[in-house]
Amino acid sequence: MEENKTKKISRLEFLKNTGRGIFLAVLGAAGGAALARSKKSSAVWQIDPAKCTQCGRCATECVLRISAVKCVHNFSICGYCNLCFGFFQAGQRDLNSGGENQLCPTGAIKRKFVEEPYYEYTIKEKLCVGCGKCVSGCTAFGNGSLQLQVRHDRCKNCNECLIASACPANAFVRIPAASPYITKEGNENKL
Amino acid sequence: MKINYKRLFIASIFLCLALGAVFAEYKFPPPEFESNYSLPVMQRPPARAEILAYLDIFILLAVILLSAWASLKKRSRNIIMLLSLFSLLYFGFYKEGCICPIGAVQDAALALSSPGYYMPFTAVLIFIIPLAASLFAGRAYCGGACPHGALQDLLLIKELKIPRWLDRSLSLFAYIYLGLAVLFAVTGSTFLICKYDPFVPFFRLTGPFSMLVTGGIFLVLSLFIGRPYCRFICPYGALLKPLSLVSRNKVTVTPDKCIVCRLCEDSCPFGAINKPEKPEKRNIKKGALPAILFISGLLAGVILGNYTGAFCSAYNKEVGLAVEIHAYYEEGPGPGGISDEVKVYLDSGESPELLFTRAEALKNKFKKGGSLLGLWIMFVLGLQLLYASRKPKREIYEPDGARCLSCGRCFMDCPVERQEQLKRDGQRNVK
Known part of the structure; x- marks a missing residue:
């Protein structure tokens, strides 16, 4: 007789409670598994310069109209060459910063005399579109001190990077946000 | 002292080789400057601070809780509207849409199927929190915290009624889309949901042409149709629907007893209010067909x-x-x-x-x-x-458990609600 006194619940209510229990269990299991596999630090996209082939898609595939990828200059491994293959077009007339001699389509590289025979090259990031032409020249014939990198003051950190899915060399990787750049001389911060 | 020249020679060769190895990497060894030129440092603008990701989660949680409170307890459309405006500005235009629970579905699917995938802790929470909330408070996330929903909701000016059969059939697409997105995600192909998201380009005010076109179409549609993306496309909605169907607490049209006045019927632009129904006697044919x-x-x-x-x-x-x-x-x-x-x-x-x-x-x-x-x-x-x-016995008007987006529009159309409000106002005046 005791049992009749317990609160009666309708069949619908019972089904709902069961359903909620099942969903909670599934959600808990899936969430727990995902949490166990998740990484503590948040992630950002970056280009691994060792894999990059300078195909030029960074300039065109980004969701931003002017790509978040820019050429950056790693001064510490630059040869400061007079004849810079990142700066001068093949078959240049003179070794000066005349527009007809420059490789960069937007004139984003500044050439400055330091001392015989060394010249300093600086990227004007505002003008750079990330086409990678200079990077290609520097990597092929020089030290490779010019490299393409995702600039995190511009990058929207999309869930799926459109450049990454278009990259022919799979050079886009996710790395911890705490050390968000990969330089050529030390790739210690790769995943 | 006798110097072992032979040994010194060998040692010097090794030294040269070692030095050579250091510089062999570079075709043009970095120069040693004679003038006092200082080497510029490579500029590294930092990524968004880690703590901000946790702040986002906190804000998401707070907005969902507030939205649940506003739709279940306080019953105020105005608060829900303010919340959705805030979400539109914060999650939409400030955070520019990424990462949102809708897209996190794919991250979760990929993380569960391939262990090497980089899914940050915060992304898991963003995926889980709205789902868990919907088990207890209905689709509070959709009502107040989703920037996609807020954008469409605030744009709705002239509403066109969609026939019920069309609404129900079109909403099946969300399940297909969810399945496709998971298939493409777990095979590591692409993130369909993110690639074809119609609103993120508007939050960013830039984007690929195709995305802008689909976004424009959806924006124009949402002027006349209540939340077309949420109802017919949203794959996260497809997950939320069954969960909120069994939710512990549900949004009700009226705060007290429904007087079946039919006034709320037209208030819902999403066709989510169910009419009272009498179960008809049906001749149930037996058979295994x-x-x-x-x-x-x-x-x-x-x-x-x-x-x-x-x-x-x-x-x-x-x-x-x-x-x-x-x-x-x-x-x-x-x-x-x-x-x-x-x-x-x-x-x-x-x-x-x-x-x-x-x-x-x-x-x-x-x-x-x-x-x-x-x-x-x-x-x-x-x-x-x-x-x-199925024809359930229903005596009152009530929001559909799965389809109600917790927007709160129906509250103000209910005469019982108005009466209560008048009573409350009266009490306040007396005080």
């Missing part, structure tokens, strides 16, 4: 899904590369030269057999996934038909 139809539907889904999967696999990068490499070895380079992908692959020097086996495995994964997708679609279709054909 529905069961046979259902099972054969499932089978057809599996078979069709298998073919669809094989077809979809062409969109995978690796499979596409394998096809290109195969064509390259069979016919040589085409008239347009070889693509960047082929060039990179040929330079890597890997045996193409390895690539072909990988692509074959992927294709099989696609076929298997496609079969499951077909099964899923037919299962949902069957369930939906069952759900639609």
Whole structure:
């Protein structure tokens, strides 16, 4: 007789409670598994310069109209060459910063005399579109001190990077946000 | 002291070799400047601070809780509207849409299927919190915290009623989209939901042309149709629907007893208010026909899904590369030269057999996934038909458990609510 006194619940209510229990269990299991596999630090996209082939898609595939990828200059491994293959077009007339001699389509590289025979090259990031032409020249014939990198003051950190899915060399990787750049001389911060 | 010249010579050779190794990396060794030139440092603008990701989660949680409180307890459309405006500004225009729970579905699917995938802790929480909340408070996330929903909700000016059958049929697409997105995510092909998201380009005020066009279409549609993306497309909504159906607490039209005045019927722009119904006496025909139809539907889904999967696999990068490499070895380079992908692959020097086996495995994964997708679609279709054909006894007007987006529009149309409000105002005046 005791049992009749317990609160009666309708069949619908019972089904709902069961359903909620099942969903909670599934959600808990899936969430727990995902949490166990998740990484503590948040992630950002970056280009691994060792894999990059300078195909030029960074300039065109980004969701931003002017790509978040820019050429950056790693001064510490630059040869400061007079004849810079990142700066001068093949078959240049003179070794000066005349527009007809420059490789960069937007004139984003500044050439400055330091001392015989060394010249300093600086990227004007505002003008750079990330086409990678200079990077290609520097990597092929020089030290490779010019490299393409995702600039995190511009990058929207999309869930799926459109450049990454278009990259022919799979050079886009996710790395911890705490050390968000990969330089050529030390790739210690790769995943 | 006798100097061992031989040993010194050998040592110096080793020293030279070691020095050479250091500089051999560089064709032009970095110079040692004589003038006092200081080496500039490579600029590294930092990424968004880690703590901000946790702040986002906190804000998401707070907005969901507030939205649940506003829709269940306080019953105020104004508060929900303010919340959704805040979400539009913060999650939409400030955070620019990424990462949101809708897209996190794919991260979660990928993280669960391939352990190496980088899914940050915060992304898991963003995926889980709205789902868990919907088990207890209905779709509070959709009502107040989703920037996509808020954008469409605030744009709705002239509402066109969609017939119920069309609304219910179109909303099936969300389940198909969810299945497709998971299939493409777990095979590592692409994130469909993010790639074709219509609103993120508007939050960013820039984007690829195709995204802007689909976004424009959805924005124009949402002027006349209540939340078209939420109702018919949103794959996260497809997850939230069954969860909120069994939610512990539900939004009700009236705060007290429904007087069946029919005034709320037109207030919902999403067709989510169910009318009172009397169960009719139906002649139930006995027979196994529905069961046979259902099972054969499932089978057809599996078979069709298998073919669809094989077809979809062409969109995978690796499979596409394998096809290109195969064509390259069979016919040589085409008239347009070889693509960047082929060039990179040929330079890597890997045996193409390895690539072909990988692509074959992927294709099989696609076929298997496609079969499951077909099964899923037919299962949902069957369930939906069952759900639609059932005629429950209902005496009052109440929001549909799955479809109600917790927007709070119906509250103000209820005369009981108004009366209560008048009473409350009266009490306040007396005080």
